[in-house]
Amino acid sequence: MCDGTVPTYFSYWGKASPAAEGAARYHLLVFHALDVAACGKTLLELPQFSLKPLADDLGWPLPLVERLFVFFLAQHDLGKFARAFQGLVPDLSPELVTSDPTKRYTHRHDTLGWLVWQEVLAEDFPDAGLPCPDHDFWAVWMRSAVGHHGRPPQEAEAGGLLSLSIKDFFLREDRLAARAFVEEIAGWLLSEGVPEPGRDQLKTLCRHAWRLAGLAVLADWLGSNQESFPYRSRPRALPEYWQAQAVPQAGKAVRQAGLSAHAIRQWAQPAKMFPYLSEPTPLQRYAAEVELESGPQLFLLEDVTGAGKTEAALILAQRLMQAGLAQGLYFALPSMATANQMYQRVGRVYRQFYEAQPQTQPSLILAHGARALVDGFRQSILQPGEQPGDYSYAPDDASATAQCNAWLADNRKKALLAEVGVGTLDQALLAVLPARHQSLRLLGLAGKVLLVDEVHAYDPYMMTLLRTLLTAHGRQGGSVILLSATLPLSAREELLAAYRFGLGVSGEVLPEDRRYPLATQVGKAVASQACETRPQVRRQVQVRALHEETGALALIVEEARAGRCICWIRNTVEDARRAYAALCEALPAGDLALFHSRFAMGDRLDIEDRVLADFGKHSSGDGRRGKVLVGTQVLEQSLDFDVDLMVSDLAPVDLLIQRAGRLQRHARLANGDPAADAAERREPPVLYLLTPEPVDAPAGDWYAALFPKACFVYPNAGRLWLGARALLHAGCIVSPGEQGQPGAVRELVEAVYGEATEAIPERLQRASREQEGKDLARESQAHFNALRLDKGYCEESSARWYEDGSVPTRLGDESLTLYLAEAVAGELRPLRDGANHPWEQSAVHIDARKAVNLAPDWQRRFAGALQTLRSRYRLLEEPAFVLPLVRGENGVLTGRVLDKQGQTLEMRYEPVIGLTW
Secondary structure, eight states: OOSSSSOBOEEEEESOBTTBTTOOEEEEHHHHHHHHHHHHHHHTTSGGGOOHHHHHHHTOOHHHHHHHHHHHHTTTTGGGGSHHHHTTSTTSOTTBOOOOTTSOOOSOHHHHHHHHIIIIISSSOOSSSOSSTTSHHHHHHHHHHHTTTSSOOOOOSSSSSTTOOGGGTOOHHHHHHHHHHHHHHHHHHSOSOOOOOOHHHHHHHHHHHHHHHHHHHHHHHHHTOTTTSOOOOSOOOHHHHIIIIIHHHHHHHHHHTTOOOOOBOOOSSGGGGOTTOSSOOHHHHHHHHSOOOSSOOEEEEEOOTTSOHHHHHHHHHHHHHHTTSOSEEEEEESSHHHHHHHHHHHHTTGGGGBOOOSSOOOOEEEESTTGGGOHHHHHHEEOTTOOOOOOOOOTTOOOOOOOEEHHHHTOGGGGGGSSEEEEEHHHHHGGGSSBTTHHHHHHHHTTEEEEESSGGGOOHHHHHHHHHHHHHHHHTTOEEEEEESSOOHHHHHHHHHHHHHHHTOOSOOOOOOOOSSEEEEESSSEEEEEOOOOGGGOEEEEEEEEOOHHHHHHHHHHHHHTTOOEEEEOSSHHHHHHHHHHHHTTSOGGGEEEEOSOSOHHHHHHHHHHHHHHHBTTOOHHHHTTOEEEEOTHHHHSOOBOBSEEEEEOOOHHHHHHHHTTBTOSOBOTTSOBOTTOOOOSOOOEEEEEOOOOOSSOOTTTTTTTOTTGGGTSOOHHHHHHHHHHHHHHTEEEESOOTTOTTBHHHHHHHHHSSOGGGSOHHHHHHHHHHHHHHHHHHHHHHHHSOOGGGOSSGGGSSOOBOTTTSOSSSSOOEEEEEEEEEETTEEEETTTTSSSHHHHTEEEEEGGGOSEEOHHHHHHHHHHHHHHHHHOGGGSTTOEEEEEEEOTTSOEEEEEEOTTSOEEEEEEETTTEEEO
């Protein structure tokens, strides 16, 4: 049909052709359709994108399923046959169809393609060898193809497509051209003998449709690359173009994008991947020796901090890859700071997963919103044409560097396609939320081990989404590794049940196993094994109570002057700042550090570096002596630091156990220098707990009286009372401890979360019930927001689809990004002027209620400068919130905003204090 005898349709248009000045460049629609189909065909050759799971579940031959996918993928742009689309660039070329001003392009071409199916193909399908053309089964295929822009095509909830008619967008000859194209490619893309699908197979296809949709998105991105598929306007026979141009170029495009099949390295002893492991821990030996099931499976590793959970998880991931159950992994963490640190750790070992290949290199990607600010990741990106280098994968090779293909790194939506990824859990949760391109994220996780660290760290909303993700990952044949030190038994049961539901294994009650440490394996069967903890991390932390802030301040000053390094973890930013200011009056400012979430990103990264230098694993005794770190919850899981003594505000018991894990985390000599023999020589560790006394009959404001701000952060006063009572009754935290032993980790956690509300004192029960009601509401919100995956890739799978990033992965985190700009000589400059990505480094996140708009006087004063700024930087275009700051005589930067109540707030910024108001 592309022989030059009839008008043709364009897919893309471009600038003037180099060969003919002034001539328009365009790519024929049918050629682009075949480019994308060829990319899809090439992707199926890679094990991580194979359709074998779908073929096995359907009971059809894999080659048949692959040909069906390619055939439908070639129809992904049927909507572009619409005269409405062709009229976007009128009079592009005399060889093309003429425009028609009566056909207006008011709906995207993905929805118009679905119209073609509904009104042209479904009822009178060309002779393509598809039985029952009006069967819903083939509609699922078509939705996954035409919805290649990241969301399903639009359609009305109850019959009829948005009350639209195909005649509003297509001329009769357009419909005939689309039909003729489908009929022609069916003749040589489809094989004969397609079986008639049944209702059970429709359900199967709906579950796999998300994978098909993700492949369509990926293939379209690859097939739309002009460098790989140059614009062509000369007619050519389609089978000839397919064989001579589309298929060969698709192979090159896929390879250049960094998408390759990497041979998995076969380790007889996977622990040897880590040269520094002279003697594997008991948990690591379990990971190296446990018998794997033949199919997808989940491992939950529960052990104390310092037990080597990360290495154990990577050993398990390597073994799952060696067994052919995965081709890569994604390491999900609770925060950007933890992800940054894990990226460095994984970067030193990830290439040991793969055999060395001179021409290709597995990509390691960092996946979170501020990754461009991380020097190590930015420097790892291989630019086009750059050689991978560093081919030696020897275990003792310390020169190998992390590398990532530039095509994979240029967009967070592609991040999960890299062989190995490290990032926040949020990036993975977007795979099961109605965010644009979620199918690409779900596809990226397919064929990977999903490794979730600190699984206890998430609130009810995120835990509900995580359970949905585990179900989805199990359905697509993925394996999972969960890590935790303080997971309640009830949460463990829910996570394991969600994954087993995804595997199609349900109905069996999981046994309650209170042993600790514990490794649990879940697949078709359930098995658990208690593990010993290595002697170096068996310890007892004394817990002593403080009941007044003045006592905490006096203790810290006394111990700092005695040469000990100390951390005080507070529950709110305001409390942390107040404590820091009080300590500044008694101790040298150079010995104090403040760390919380309201610093500009660049300053926050600088503080992280300072904390690691002063308190990190390799810090010296002289460098640590007398240093004090005051911070908020960001210290619980963020940084690998250790201190001689810790003070903590009362918080949920599992978080207190986590905080205590930073107390004497690394073995040291008495003078504070690292101990080469890993033998701790400091005085026994002590956690000072600032808490109201857990009396038997507390007042209703038992917690709020001491923590008037923190009571809004941790409102479940009853559970806090249970935790304080358990800790002070035991007088210690014993890691790991024995069953029934006071202070043992499992016993402390269950003393709080295993108790019914009735165990809480009467005056605190109301607050606890209110909070538990809010938790149930958050779970309900998560169920509402999550995709209904059983429905397949269709608009009905969600009540509303969002742009990527608009649907929340966290609740109660309604934050606003402020870009801080300093007014200098009549213009606005980034706070971190001169740094890499200066505006990103000048961003700070605050409560969205605190700043709705600039104050009127500030709007008038900086209107012109803001307009100039927004015209220069796309990042700062509306609705980005830029806060102009003026430097006062005292050096403090100030700006004025209106809060949600319409009140004027003066905001102040200092690099050592952060943003205040």
